[in-house]
Amino acid sequence: xxxxxPKRFIAALSVxxxxxxxxxxxxxxTAATITTVTSSKNPTSCAQSVTFIIIVTLANGITRIxxxxxxxxxxxxxxxxxxxGSSGQSEFTIYTSDPGHSSGLHAVTVTYNGTSTFxxxxxxxxxxxxxxxxxxxxxxxxxxxxxxxxxxxxxWLMNGATVTSSLGLGSLTTDWTxxxxxxxxxxxxxxxxxxxxxxxxxxWLMNGxxxxxxxxVGSVPTNWQIVGTGDFNNDGKGDILWRDSNSGGVVVWLMxxxxxxxxxxVGxxxxxxxxxxxxxxxxxxxxDILWRDNNSGGIALWLMNGxxxxxxxxVGxxxxxxxxxxxxxxxxxxxxDILWRxxxxxxxxxWLMxxxxxxxxxxVGxxxxxxxxxxxxxxNDDGKSYILWRDxxxxxxxWLMNGxxxxxxxxVGxxxxxxxxxxxxxx
Numbered sequence: 001x002x003x004x005x006p007k008r009f010i011a012a013l014s015v016x017x018x019x020x021x022x023x024x025x026x027x028x029x030t031a032a033t034i035t036t037v038t039s040s041k042n043p044t045s046c047a048q049s050v051t052f053i054i055i056v057t058l059a060n061g062i063t064r065i066x067x068x069x070x071x072x073x074x075x076x077x078x079x080x081x082x083x084x085g086s087s088g089q090s091e092f093t094i095y096t097s098d099p100g101h102s103s104g105l106h107a108v109t110v111t112y113n114g115t116s117t118f119x120x121x122x123x124x125x126x127x128x129x130x131x132x133x134x135x136x137x138x139x140x141x142x143x144x145x146x147x148x149x150x151x152x153x154x155x156w157l158m159n160g161a162t163v164t165s166s167l168g169l170g171s172l173t174t175d176w177t178x179x180x181x182x183x184x185x186x187x188x189x190x191x192x193x194x195x196x197x198x199x200x201x202x203x204w205l206m207n208g209x210x211x212x213x214x215x216x217v218g219s220v221p222t223n224w225q226i227v228g229t230g231d232f233n234n235d236g237k238g239d240i241l242w243r244d245s246n247s248g249g250v251v252v253w254l255m256x257x258x259x260x261x262x263x264x265x266v267g268x269x270x271x272x273x274x275x276x277x278x279x280x281x282x283x284x285x286x287x288d289i290l291w292r293d294n295n296s297g298g299i300a301l302w303l304m305n306g307x308x309x310x311x312x313x314x315v316g317x318x319x320x321x322x323x324x325x326x327x328x329x330x331x332x333x334x335x336x337d338i339l340w341r342x343x344x345x346x347x348x349x350x351w352l353m354x355x356x357x358x359x360x361x362x363x364v365g366x367x368x369x370x371x372x373x374x375x376x377x378x379x380n381d382d383g384k385s386y387i388l389w390r391d392x393x394x395x396x397x398x399w400l401m402n403g404x405x406x407x408x409x410x411x412v413g414x415x416x417x418x419x420x421x422x423x424x425x426x427x
Contacts, residue, residue: 064088068114084114133328133377133385134181134426137208138188142377144388145192145422146415147178154419155209160380161398161410167209176202180229180425182238185257193240193425195226201240203258215258224251228278229425230287233306241289243275250275250289252307264307273300277327277427279336282355290338292324299324299338301356313356322349327427328376328385331403339387341373348373348387350404362404371397375423388412390421 066088071081136143137157144156153169180193185205192204201217228241232252240253250266276292282303289302299315326339331352338351346369352360374390387399396412
């Protein structure tokens, strides 16, 4: 299974306070100069961590000021001050679950204390909120999408291991396959991506169990396969990752709802390397691409910015009887981790990651092979991914996780085996 990262609902707010010199408005700083910027979205529907990045530049908008300090004020928190330093930026993180941060837009007061010359009127702030993995009702908790072998579609809205609502979505002919679940229009509700056996691509924009819009996206030759979904450009909307099974070519569609805003060629990779998953491995708000060499067992990572490969990293080598079974943020640090399953023994292991570095490798347990990992997701909004299991006899269970530790093992229910959990490109 190749999945994108279910993560804590991390809202990355970048405050680019570009204090520039302009004719008639430049000023020499002899005392603290203050400017206030306000966020354009409300990132407080979940217990999100919000990072503000303050950058001060000269008039050219490029050269960063590295002297002085920045004081950051976001009520009701007390002011925070840090030295700008050689990086030319200061970062501050708050949690929207804290008292006073639970609703409304955020007005940020930035005070620059230094000797450089700037114009505070040019300050601005941008913000992106990344939705949960397969969260269809916008309550910050992952849900479960089902498909029947006859074409029926259903949805379980979840609260932890409890099914709060079971919804029928209708039926679609079986030449259409669910190939992704992501918030493609940025409204906070995950949507459903479809592929037809003749190459057609379609999308259902969702609000809970209601199909608000059914959109044709295009048609692509069937040698091109959808191998991942994720937000590759940090605009708060899911994008589509393609792979040509013949040439090994890789393409990203940057999406805005059902519209392909941009189609970007990324590169070509020998076909013995397969895309094993997508996720934000370095915590920059943009999906990255995890690779596996089917011959050698090698693992590599592309850190991405839109359709650009920022860095190519070798991660390690693992015997091929171990398969990558899921991607998720299992320790709640905002970076994707890797879930492993051993085909022979049923062993389960986990790599906790920071970019391309394995910060911890942990054995999690051993489960009979009639139980398969169907999906990962944050089912109770605690900022950590859990593991959803399915028994070949129809049973469903969930492991609540804290890093590589199982904090609770819960039964969810039992469903006839002609119904299958849809986990492809959903994590």
